[in-house]
Amino acid sequence: MKIGSIAKVIFSAAATGALILGVGKFRTEAQQEQPARPAVAAPVTDCFESREGYTARSRVENVVPEYGYPNIICSQTTGGVLWWGDPYDETIPIGDMPDIDDVTKGDYLTEDAVIKPREPQLTYFNMDPDKHCVMCHDGMTVPFPKDKKPRLITMHQDIVEDSMELMHGEGAIWCLDCHNATNRNTLIDHRGKEISFNQPQKLCGKCHGVEYRHWRMGIHGKRIGSWNAGGKKRWWLCTECHNPHTVQINRFRPLKPEPAPVLPKGMKNAAHESVHAPSAGGHGEATPAATH
Amino acid sequence: MPAEEKSKMEEVKGTTISRRQFFKEAGAISAAVAAAAASSVIAPEEAEAKTTFAEFFQNNYRLMTDEEKKEAIARLEKRYSEEFAKKVTVDGAPAMQDVLFGYALNIQKCIGCRRCVHACVKENNQSRHDTEIQWIRVLRMEKGNFTVEDMDKGYPNSPNESFGIQVGGNAYKNAGVALEGQHYYQPERVPEKDAFYFPVQCMQCEKPPCVKVCPVRTTYRDPDGIVVIDYNWCIGCRMCMGACPYWARRFDWGDPHLPAEEMNPKTHYLGNRPRMRGVVEKCTFCLQRTRKGRYTACVEVCPVGARTFGNLLDPASEVRKILDRKKVFRLKADMNTYPKFFYFID
Numbered sequence A: 001m002k003i004g005s006i007a008k009v010i011f012s013a014a015a016t017g018a019l020i021l022g023v024g025k026f027r028t029e030a031q032q033e034q035p036a037r038p039a040v041a042a043p044v045t046d047c048f049e050s051r052e053g054y055t056a057r058s059r060v061e062n063v064v065p066e067y068g069y070p071n072i073i074c075s076q077t078t079g080g081v082l083w084w085g086d087p088y089d090e091t092i093p094i095g096d097m098p099d100i101d102d103v104t105k106g107d108y109l110t111e112d113a114v115i116k117p118r119e120p121q122l123t124y125f126n127m128d129p130d131k132h133c134v135m136c137h138d139g140m141t142v143p144f145p146k147d148k149k150p151r152l153i154t155m156h157q158d159i160v161e162d163s164m165e166l167m168h169g170e171g172a173i174w175c176l177d178c179h180n181a182t183n184r185n186t187l188i189d190h191r192g193k194e195i196s197f198n199q200p201q202k203l204c205g206k207c208h209g210v211e212y213r214h215w216r217m218g219i220h221g222k223r224i225g226s227w228n229a230g231g232k233k234r235w236w237l238c239t240e241c242h243n244p245h246t247v248q249i250n251r252f253r254p255l256k257p258e259p260a261p262v263l264p265k266g267m268k269n270a271a272h273e274s275v276h277a278p279s280a281g282g283h284g285e286a287t288p289a290a291t292h
Numbered sequence B: 001m002p003a004e005e006k007s008k009m010e011e012v013k014g015t016t017i018s019r020r021q022f023f024k025e026a027g028a029i030s031a032a033v034a035a036a037a038a039s040s041v042i043a044p045e046e047a048e049a050k051t052t053f054a055e056f057f058q059n060n061y062r063l064m065t066d067e068e069k070k071e072a073i074a075r076l077e078k079r080y081s082e083e084f085a086k087k088v089t090v091d092g093a094p095a096m097q098d099v100l101f102g103y104a105l106n107i108q109k110c111i112g113c114r115r116c117v118h119a120c121v122k123e124n125n126q127s128r129h130d131t132e133i134q135w136i137r138v139l140r141m142e143k144g145n146f147t148v149e150d151m152d153k154g155y156p157n158s159p160n161e162s163f164g165i166q167v168g169g170n171a172y173k174n175a176g177v178a179l180e181g182q183h184y185y186q187p188e189r190v191p192e193k194d195a196f197y198f199p200v201q202c203m204q205c206e207k208p209p210c211v212k213v214c215p216v217r218t219t220y221r222d223p224d225g226i227v228v229i230d231y232n233w234c235i236g237c238r239m240c241m242g243a244c245p246y247w248a249r250r251f252d253w254g255d256p257h258l259p260a261e262e263m264n265p266k267t268h269y270l271g272n273r274p275r276m277r278g279v280v281e282k283c284t285f286c287l288q289r290t291r292k293g294r295y296t297a298c299v300e301v302c303p304v305g306a307r308t309f310g311n312l313l314d315p316a317s318e319v320r321k322i323l324d325r326k327k328v329f330r331l332k333a334d335m336n337t338y339p340k341f342f343y344f345i346d
């Protein structure tokens, strides 16, 4: 009983410690760690899935006990998820999805398609306007905007950090074309129908029909889990890969790449392959080393 | 451990000897013994002591009876569990019925982040350093361009310019002398404006030249289309590496470096079990996962969903839908290898 509870304490301490280290190593480290955290750079324990700063993942201890290490492995150099143990962890059913057309009703049964819900990750979800907004807004609830004319929003860059870069639909679309002016907890389509943050595909698909169709068929976007048709899969939603605010600037926001492979023995650098020959005959001059 | 298994283990343990001893005690080496021993001729020192007599003499995996397979797997599980100080399982799952695995990769989407490379290393127990082994290589290709001014420049075949195949660029404006794309690119961020990326790994050819040349027939095509290797029978002659037109195979001249805490204990005999020194290895479409219904590690990790995997015999599978609807090509289709790895654009 006692040993069990001690083990539990050590284990939870280990949960905040090193990431990729195995369980065996955790124990010894956790014991040493108890008085003071080591000064070395803390290993990455939280990482992102596709979009940096969007879907954060925390390490989940031993969801798949056979592996003996965490459910996900984060890259120590870029902070991206590098490996999935349990693909369905923290997911919920995708919810109802209408048929697309007679030929393709989408792919899979609703209960076999799961998603990672967005709502629990939203910082400002379900805030009480009378309680929270007024804290900054001078004790007054801010009135709803009167029209939908696009304009840049300089305030609230703390909340929407790319609000000054906002660019979608060649500038013809702005916040309130997708966000609900009267209910900040939902999105809204052009017919005024409320859409949950957990189902952005219903909004995006209104304009991006081909992508939406292909996504329903499984030939656009990302899925993890079981490969067989009809098997259980976690579907990535539109906004898990694309930032709807800036998608026009970058389809995918550029990421830091994982480290390059090491050079073969004896090769000093990779200059031989970074030769550019913008004009005729240029390729010989660009590498002084390559004079034979 | 069940008693029955234990006694089997002890039997094996009793015969654990080093290779040197083995040769001494064996005295006159018959041809058969030589052939069997050849499979581990350059096994690493540490593993050498642990390699059992029985492992020396085991048959080519394909020729083993089910009983022999079970024994071989039990031997390995024991050896690995000791070596890596945790419970390691070695799976022997055969190919699934009515399944032919295929892969599709959207090169228009790939951003060159190399996450697939490192996911693969973690999943498949590759050597982490000295020698660093990676089964996937992402090549950076420069985008070519063409302007009216280039019209009169002609095909680059002047003495100044004749350097063979061009990558990126076009007949008028060559992008560089890199014949196979750039392997070691390391910009701050990817994707870069003037480049696209081209991941290469084993294509699981339907007519695999690597299989044709293997003198000991230790690499072969399984019925689900995966070209596998029985590492124990690999003599390290590297004929297959020369035969493969896609540079898909890797060879470790030294001892593999796989930290015990990073070792993936769910392994398959023909897949990601730890390799010894001096054998050839390559991508197996993660058969330890995919034969159990799970996507490969590279599919799951790709942040942009460029990678798709599935059953080519099932019209409802994602790969088949891609073949039906997208613009698809295969690398070096002229080599007559019939790869089951398809590249496509939207």
Ligand code: SF4
Binding pocket: B201, B202, B203, B204, B205, B208, B209, B210, B211, B227, B243, B244, B245, B246, B247, B248, B249, B282, B337
């Ligand atoms: S890509 Fe190379 S290693 Fe893979 S099956 Fe084809 S020839 Fe063999």
Ligand code: SF4
Binding pocket: B109, B110, B111, B112, B113, B114, B115, B116, B117, B138, B197, B199, B301, B302, B303, B304, B305, B306, B307
């Ligand atoms: S993980 Fe995906 S985007 Fe990144 S290099 Fe591999 S295929 Fe390309």
